[in-house]
Each structure stands twice: as C-alpha cells, then as structure tokens.
Amino acid sequence: MAAAVLGRAAGGARRWRALAVPRRGGAGLAVDDTVNGLSAEQRQLRQTMTKFCQEHLAPKAQQIDQENEFKGMRDFWKKLGELGVLGVTAPAEYGGSALGYLDHVLVMEEISRASASVGLSYGAHSNLCINQLVRNGNEAQKHKYLPKLISGEHIGALAMSEPNAGSDVVSMKLKADKKGDFFVLNGNKFWITNGPDADVLIVYAKTDMNAVPASQGITAFIVERGMPGFRTAQKLDKLGMRGSNTCELIFEDCKVPAENVLGTLSKGVYVLMSGLDLERLVLSGGPLGLMQAVLDHAIPYLHVREAFGQKIGHFQLMQGKMADMYTRLMACRQYVYNVAKACDQGHFNAKDCAGVILYSAECATQVALDGIQCLGGNGYINDYPMGRFLRDAKLYEIGAGTSEVRRLVIGRAFNATFK
Amino acid sequence: MAALRVLVGVKRVIDFAVKVRVAPGGAAVQTQGVKHSLNPFCEIALEEAVRLREAGAATEVVVATLGTKASQETLRTALAMGADRAVLAELAEGAAAGPREVAVALAALARRLQPQLVLLGKQAIDDDCNQTGQILAAILDWPQGTFASRVSLEPGAVQVQREVDGGLETLRLRLPAVLTADLRLNEPRYATLPNIMKAKKKPLEVVPAADLGVPAGPPRLRLLQLQEPPPRAGGEKVESVESLLGKLRHAGRI
Numbered sequence: 001m002a003a004a005v006l007g008r009a010a011g012g013a014r015r016w017r018a019l020a021v022p023r024r025g026g027a028g029l030a031v032d033d034t035v036n037g038l039s040a041e042q043r044q045l046r047q048t049m050t051k052f053c054q055e056h057l058a059p060k061a062q063q064i065d066q067e068n069e070f071k072g073m074r075d076f077w078k079k080l081g082e083l084g085v086l087g088v089t090a091p092a093e094y095g096g097s098a099l100g101y102l103d104h105v106l107v108m109e110e111i112s113r114a115s116a117s118v119g120l121s122y123g124a125h126s127n128l129c130i131n132q133l134v135r136n137g138n139e140a141q142k143h144k145y146l147p148k149l150i151s152g153e154h155i156g157a158l159a160m161s162e163p164n165a166g167s168d169v170v171s172m173k174l175k176a177d178k179k180g181d182f183f184v185l186n187g188n189k190f191w192i193t194n195g196p197d198a199d200v201l202i203v204y205a206k207t208d209m210n211a212v213p214a215s216q217g218i219t220a221f222i223v224e225r226g227m228p229g230f231r232t233a234q235k236l237d238k239l240g241m242r243g244s245n246t247c248e249l250i251f252e253d254c255k256v257p258a259e260n261v262l263g264t265l266s267k268g269v270y271v272l273m274s275g276l277d278l279e280r281l282v283l284s285g286g287p288l289g290l291m292q293a294v295l296d297h298a299i300p301y302l303h304v305r306e307a308f309g310q311k312i313g314h315f316q317l318m319q320g321k322m323a324d325m326y327t328r329l330m331a332c333r334q335y336v337y338n339v340a341k342a343c344d345q346g347h348f349n350a351k352d353c354a355g356v357i358l359y360s361a362e363c364a365t366q367v368a369l370d371g372i373q374c375l376g377g378n379g380y381i382n383d384y385p386m387g388r389f390l391r392d393a394k395l396y397e398i399g400a401g402t403s404e405v406r407r408l409v410i411g412r413a414f415n416a417t418f419k
Numbered sequence: 420m421a422a423l424r425v426l427v428g429v430k431r432v433i434d435f436a437v438k439v440r441v442a443p444g445g446a447a448v449q450t451q452g453v454k455h456s457l458n459p460f461c462e463i464a465l466e467e468a469v470r471l472r473e474a475g476a477a478t479e480v481v482v483a484t485l486g487t488k489a490s491q492e493t494l495r496t497a498l499a500m501g502a503d504r505a506v507l508a509e510l511a512e513g514a515a516a517g518p519r520e521v522a523v524a525l526a527a528l529a530r531r532l533q534p535q536l537v538l539l540g541k542q543a544i545d546d547d548c549n550q551t552g553q554i555l556a557a558i559l560d561w562p563q564g565t566f567a568s569r570v571s572l573e574p575g576a577v578q579v580q581r582e583v584d585g586g587l588e589t590l591r592l593r594l595p596a597v598l599t600a601d602l603r604l605n606e607p608r609y610a611t612l613p614n615i616m617k618a619k620k621k622p623l624e625v626v627p628a629a630d631l632g633v634p635a636g637p638p639r640l641r642l643l644q645l646q647e648p649p650p651r652a653g654g655e656k657v658e659s660v661e662s663l664l665g666k667l668r669h670a671g672r673i
Contacts (some may be wrong), residue, residue: 028454030452030455040495040619044492044495044615044618047456047496048499048610048612048615054436088612300438
C-alpha cells in the first residue's frame with residue numbers, strides 16, 4: 001500500500017506514518033453528518049479540523065496530559081488563527097469569520113476529539129474571552145483587543161470564580177475601587193483556564209460591595225498581562241484537562257484604566273450570565289468530541305482484540321456497550337446542534353443552553369467509563385488514552401456551572417412559567 | 420497576461436489513516452461508513468496549480484473528478500483549497516471506473532476546456548495504479564512529465580524535475596502537457612474556514628460521464644480478488660555468517 005511506502009519517505013513527509021494500529025488510534029470513525037443535519041460548509045469545516053487536529057494535535061495529546069503542559073501552544077494558536085477558527089463568531093472587520101454557534105461547536109468538538117484539554121483552552125479563548133468582547137465591547141475595545149486574539153498572537157481568558165466563590169459566583173470578593181481614571185483591583189480569582197498564559201483577561205469584580213441584591217454590584221473589566229499589581233500564581237495540578245493551564249490570579253492594587261470597563265458599570269452580572277448561556281452551549285462541543293474519541297478508540301479495538309476464539313466486538317455484551325456509547329453520543333449531538341442552530345437564528349434560552357451541557361457532560365462521563373471497560377485491562381493502563389478521556393470528561397460536569405447549578409437553572413425556568 | 424488554464428484531476432479515496440478491510444466476497448474493500456478524503460497526491464497536484472495561479476503564472480484552476488455524487492464533497496474541498504471552479508463527471512451509483520475511464524473523461528474535458536497544463540497526482544492510494552496521467556497523455560498525444568518534484572512554467576513550455584536514483588532528472592516539455600505530482604512537490608494547504616465559505620459561491624458543474632465518452636459497463640481493469648497479506652511469521656537470529664549460510668541452504672534459498 002502506498003501508505004506504508006510513504007511512511008519511509010524523508011522530508012516533506014509531514015503526515016505519512018505507519019499503518020494505524022488501534023492502540024495509537026488512526027483516522028477515527030466516519031461521522032454521519034447527514035443525520036447530524038450539517039450544511040456542506042459545516043461538513044467541510046469538520047473535515048478540515050479533523051485532518052488538522054489528527055496531524056498537529058492528536059500525536060501530542062498523551063504527552064500534553066503526562067507533562068501537564070502544552071509546549072507548542074503559542075505556535076498552535078497561530079495555526080488555529082490561520083485556519084480562521086479562533087474568531088468563529090467575531091465580525092470580519094476584526095479578522096473574524098462571522099459565522100455561528102454551530103460552527104463554533106464543531107470546531108470545539110474536533111479539537112476536543114484530539115485533545116480535550118487543548119479544546120478547553122480553545123473554548124476559553126474563543127468563546128469566554130473573544131465572544132464576550134464581541135458581544136459587550138465598545139468599538140475602541142474591540143479594535144484594540146480582538147485582532148491579536150483572533151490571529152492567535154494573543155491568548156485570552158476569563159475570570160469569575162474565586163477560592164470561596166464557585167457556584168455562588170455572585171458572592172465574589174474581588175474588589176474594584178474607582179480612583180480617578182483607574183479602578184484598583186484587590187483580591188483573587190481561582191481555577192482560571194489559560195490563566196498562566198493569557199495576554200488578555202476578562203475579569204469580574206465588585207465595584208459595589210453594598211449593592212442589594214449583591215449581583216448589581218458586579219462590573220466586568222478587561223485586564224492585560226503586565227498591568228501593575230496583577231500576577232498569576234501556581235499552575236494547578238488537576239485530575240484531568242492537564243495541559244490546559246489553570247491557575248490562581250492575584251490582584252494587589254492592580255490599576256486598570258476606566259476605559260477597560262466591559263459593558264456598563266455595575267451591570268456586569270448581565271454580561272456574566274448571558275455569557276454563561278453561550279459558554280455552556282459552545283463548551284458542549286467538548287463532551288461531544290470526547291465521546292467521539294472514545295468511540296474512535298474503542299470500536300476498532302473491539303474488532304481486533306480476541307478472546308475465546310473470536311473478536312470480542314461480536315459478543316453481545318460488547319455489542320450492547322457499542323450501542324449504548326453510540327446512541328448517547330448521537331442523542332447529545334442532535335440536542336446540542338439544534339440548540340446551536342436556534343441560537344444562530346437569534347433564539348436564545350437559558351434552559352436549553354444549560355440542558356445541552358448538563359446532558360452531554362454526564363453522558364460523556366458514562367461513555368468514557370464504558371470505553372475503559374471495553375478495553376478491559378488495557379483500558380486501565382496509561383499507554384491507552386481511555387483513562388485520559390474519563391479524567392477529561394469529568395471536568396464538564398463541574399466547569400461552566402456544575403451539574404447541580406444547571407439543574408437549578410432548568411427547574412427555575414419552569415418555576416418561572418408557573419408563577 | 421495570456422490565459423493559462425490548469426486542469427487538475429482529483430480522486431475521492433478511502434482516507435490514508437483508515438485500516439482497510441476486505442469486504443465479504445473478497446472482491447472489494449469495505450467502503451460503507453468508512454472515512455473518505457481527497458487523494459493525498461491529488462492534493463499536492465491541486466496545491467501546485469493554486470500556487471501557479473497565485474504567482475501569476477496561471478489564470479484559472481479547474482478541478483475535475485470522475486465519480487458518483489459523493490465526489491461532490493471532494494470537489495468542494497478542492498474549491499476550498501483554492502480551485503476556481505469544479506466539474507463532476509458523474510457516474511451512476513455503484514458504477515466503478517479505472518485509470519482508462521478517468522483518462523477518457525479528462526481527455527474530453529481537456530478538449531472542451533483547452534488547458535495548457537493538466538496536473539494529476541502520480542497515483543491514487545487505493546489502487547496505486549500510477550497509470551491515469553500516462554494514459555491521458557497518450558490519448559491527447561501531449562508530452563508527459565511524471566513524478567514531478569519541481570515544476571516551473573516558461574513561455575510555451577514547462578520544466579519538470581523528478582528524483583531518480585542518480586539524482587535529479589529535468590525535462591522541458593512543450594505546452595500543453597500532462598504532469599503527475601510526487602510527494603515532495605509541495606506541502607498542501609488546509610482549507611481554512613474563510614476559504615470554505617468563499618468556495619460556496621464557486622461553480623460546480625455536473626456532467627454525466629457518458630457525455631464525456633466514458634463507456635458504460637464495467638471498467639477495463641477488473642478487480643478479481645483481494646486478500647489480506649499473510650501474517651508476518653517470526654524471524655530468526657543467528658550467531659555467525661556460517662550459521663546464516665547453513666540455514667539459507669537448508670531452506671533451499673541458495
């Protein structure tokens with residue numbers, strides 16, 4: 001086969017490698033985008049991203065996880081910028097692709113399929129930071145910050161959580177005091193994705209500690225790395241999503257120019273909450289990509305591994321596992337893709353944005369567990385990626401609002417219709 | 420600048436990273452639900468054509484394929500990579516074609532479109548025939564430069580270089596000519612998101628294969644049987660040259 005010959009070619013042979021062995025993964029399974037209802041351009045987009053990620057990211061995924069570091073992150077970000085996928089939802093005048101949330105979900109899914117931790121960093125950069133700037137920034141702020149974030153020259157982040165304020169984010173204590181043309185920030189943020197690497201961060205702080213209700217005292221700010229009084233502390237050592245650098249942010253009399261208020265003073269909670277809905281939608285691509293990755297590895301394995309004289313994929317209990325994993329993934333896909341399409345039509349609701357990530361995150365954990373089980377003992381050793389898939393999947397039940405909070409959002413939405 | 424049109428032939432094949440399996444019956448490989456993509460050598464040919472246009476040496480890149488409706492997706496990828504327009508020579512569902520049939524279709528398109536250059540991949544990674552470019556050149560009675568690792572256009576001619584055992588071989592061919600691309604000709608670009616969206620507006624024409632003279636019925640080359648190679652047997656290490664010679668003699672090899 002040409003593929004084997006090409007594997008020995010020198011120079012310029014950027015992707016000819018040995019014939020795929022299940023253990024190292026290969027092309028992955030074909031995805032039925034007709035059932036998924038994607039347009040021709042969206043299928044193209046998935047194809048480009050699958051190819052790009054399988055070549056430039058998947059081979060590094062294991063190392064990124066083991067070392068808890070993505071050494072080539074800056075270069076990779078620039079390549080993503082060239083592909084036009086960092087500013088998927090940003091207007092063309094800033095270098096964006098001016099497309100929709102479904103396109104964004106697809107990119108999120110394919111990056112996560114290769115490496116969920118890099119996918120998480122991508123989501124934080126492209127949605128939490130870039131999309132919030134697009135939706136809430138004034139012209140000056142957009143022109144100043146978006147171009148380099150969209151080209152990949154700068155890395156973005158968003159900070160709302162604190163050591164003592166996760167689910168109860170409105171009780172945050174980071175203070176912002178107005179002093180002339182500046183706001184002076186004092187306090188900490190915690191669990192901040194891309195914190196160690198970010199050049200631009202959207203930070204939520206309390207400009208009014210006495211507001212009633214407390215939510216009316218929050219303001220969003222744009223902070224730059226290098227602003228005096230702002231520093232990052234230790235990189236966190238996490239169970240999963242290793243390589244998606246997370247850290248604590250420390251503000252000690254950090255001076256932020258007043259022109260860096262994002263949105264309106266003391267109305268930051270609206271920036272925060274509406275951003276959360278779209279964050280949940282786009283990040284749902286993460287669990288989808290993870291579930292696809294589990295299938296990409298488990299299904300071929302089941303048709304290579306033998307026991308009792310046959311391929312184990314032919315035993316009924318394994319057929320059952322394949323069915324369960326596949327149907328969970330497909331059901332989640334249709335929910336996520338349809339809510340994304342609705343948002344693209346201007347139809348947003350918090351209930352479904354919470355619903356898609358609630359459901360797909362919990363399915364992803366289950367599918368990842370099934371994936372480990374399919375590989376048996378091999379699923380338990382770190383030569384195979386199944387353990388990493390589980391550790392990465394679990395994050396999605398916690399970040400972007402825990403499953404508990406998501407359930408509250410949906411329940412309360414129903415309560416509100418029966419007031 | 421005088422119009423210089425480049426016609427690029429491409430093929431939709433099973434993705435290079437897929438582990439191919441023989442279908443029941445033994446006369447085909449499994450293609451249902453299997454990931455397909457643009458043949459890697461065709462990508463290289465297309466990339467070269469787009470670079471020629473970007474450098475101002477060519478004015479238009481037309482990409483064409485002989486295939487079923489599914490090949491439209493392959494053409495869309497080619498448009499997203501920079502081709503200006505696409506032609507699908509459409510086969511009926513389930514119909515097959517080999518190098519001869521493809522060459523006949525491309526020859527008919529070449530007569531219609533009058534390109535100065537036809538660029539193809541040297542071979543497809545599914546059948547590894549390495550015949551289409553050569554047959555096409557013969558049908559058209561055009562000069563051919565195969566296994567190209569470097570291409571440069573001159574007025575009325577093209578210089579093409581290929582790697583041979585002794586080094587590099589360079590030919591100058593009068594235009595119009597047929598070239599086939601080898602691995603180190605270039606590194607193809609990705610279809611970026613903005614280009615995918617731009618490609619939406621590019622024309623994709625569908626022409627029945629019969630209209631281009633492709634004969635109906637089975638292809639000239641018929642695949643009789645496929646089987647997986649025998650599993651590799653273990654080797655044996657020996658301690659000395661004498662021992663090696665002895666074992667080879669014993670096995671009747673010398």
